[in-house]
Amino acid sequence: MSSLAKQLTGVVANTRKLLDLCGSLQAENDMLKLEVQSLKVAVDTSIDKNKQLEEKVKALTVARSLDEVEVGEAGINEKILDTKQKINDFVREIDKCIELLK
Structure with a gap:
């Protein structure tokens, strides 16, 4: 006996001992x-x-492209079209983000 x-x-x-070990392992797990x-x-x-930083880089790129506009009419038209294209790209990205949020 x-x-x-x-x-x-x-x-x-x-x-x-096992219960104590289980308790300590549970605390560590938490x-x-x-x-x-x-x-x-x-x-x-x-x-x-x-x-956000990538968007700032894109905005700075657009701003710099506007700063570099040549005085000639052809240069201005080309930069305007380039800027419009970049704005359209931003709008498409915003639309994609809105769709993902829905």
Whole structure:
């Protein structure tokens, strides 16, 4: 009987250890989930910032192309058509974004 009691005590002790380990692993898992979530937010923020910077680059390109307009009539017409094309490209991109939001 003594041997059976010792074995039972060992099983109970091992079960408690496993439960403690399970609890600590669950806490670590919760912490890692929070870290993953915060990293996802950081990545999304970086992607948004990158898109904003790309739009600024496009706008600066358009602005610089307008600054470089030649005095001649042909140069002005060409730059106007180029600018209109770029504006149309922006409008198409905006329309695509609106469709994705729907």
